[in-house]
Amino acid sequence: MAETRSVDTRERILDAAEKLFTANGFDGTSMRQITGAAGVNLASVNYHFGSKEALVQEVFRRRLAWLNTERLRVLTAMEQAAGDKPLKPSQIVEGFFGTLLGMAQDESRGGVTFLRLLGRTLTDPADFIRTFLADEYQEVVERYKAALFKALPDVPRAEIAWRFHFMLGATSYAIAGTDALRLVTDWQVDEEDATDRLDRLQPRLMSFLLGGLRAPLPKF
Amino acid sequence: MAETRSVDTRERILDAAEKLFTANGFDGTSMRQITGAAGVNLASVNYHFGSKEALVQEVFRRRLAWLNTERLRVLTAMEQAAGDKPLKPSQIVEGFFGTLLGMAQDESRGGVTFLRLLGRTLTDPADFIRTFLADEYQEVVERYKAALFKALPDVPRAEIAWRFHFMLGATSYAIAGTDALRLVTDWQVDEEDATDRLDRLQPRLMSFLLGGLRAPLPKF
DNA sequence: ATATCATTCAAACAAACGTATGAATTAAAT
């Protein structure tokens, strides 16, 4: 079996697709663009993945599998270290969103490219994407939600769930929109260079998220 | 001139396009779907709007024109009432995001449908959308940013700009993802019915946003 | 060396896309 060739082709396709999907969206990227950029034959996507839909899913699966495993690993480690005591909210937030933002520095795990793609895709309307992402996220979200419930026993659970939702949104958007539409940051942040901006994004975002999580409850 | 017919056709197209874009995305919606749902001829989109791109822009323009005018009106009124004194951060946040969320209840301004579409589109990679939205938002964002700078003179401007960015993300996602991917909220919020959920979203989100905006600054 | 299997390749497929055209229809203006 000629395995080296096929493994190479698969990854070349996934890398090219990841970049192009980020730049132009799923529907905005054709199979010919992907195979062209990857330097492989047009038919190889269907040969290796079956369809374009399956390719999209595999682009996410190879990154999310690691991310969510890592998230669970971190949470489990923290919980074991804490014994019976609840974790600090800042630990939990750091465990969930810190692992995500850490991928930005790791080019071998997709770097900023994948993060931008993920951030944008969380609101994609396509059915097969929604159900696929929901499946990939289900376990890790349940575990982290449970940790937050335990850490904040006095806060109504529905309230915590919503704030988790808000935190996810702020994070996705912070990443997806960094270059995308420079609405808010514009000349304000151009002083800093791009890498510096990314390094400082994490502490900035963490402060914001924790501030939101610990905000006084709304009075209805 | 036959005006009643054409105005009707125009709006039927815009309404149908708005709904379909929200449900299936821009590329996922064909002209035949739009004209079919609107009950008009296929060629009428090109006749009235020129192209599909121009239709997309008009879908946003008719809603954003009102929204951003209203935002400026509210801000100006608050500033006049305050005289020389800076506004409270909560006023500013309420002025910007409250007007947006208020559209959810107003079906004549697009209701939840448009809000979801807008939330998702803020991270759309297509060039013509990015530049178009940036243009539509520029003035109102500058004005509100300036108000925040004045309200929080001790906070570095870059920090405020970032937090504005985060707030926009949390809000967009809160709206766009409400039905989309029910990651976090799932069975947790199913107790409340849909209308109740929307009514309670606003105070919940506002608490979160203000908590994030007023969070202690990150230490680098 | 030969047979076997996975992979690559060029070419073609039908389907769907956005857009353009010119005739038919309708309403307003003279």
Add this chain to the structure above:
DNA sequence: ATTTAATTCATACGTTTGTTTGAATGATAT
């Protein structure tokens, strides 16, 4: 009543889309 202009309509055009096919190529195992 006739002219004029705006709108609607059915139809067609040329591209591009994702996918399929069957032959060519490559490497591995016997």
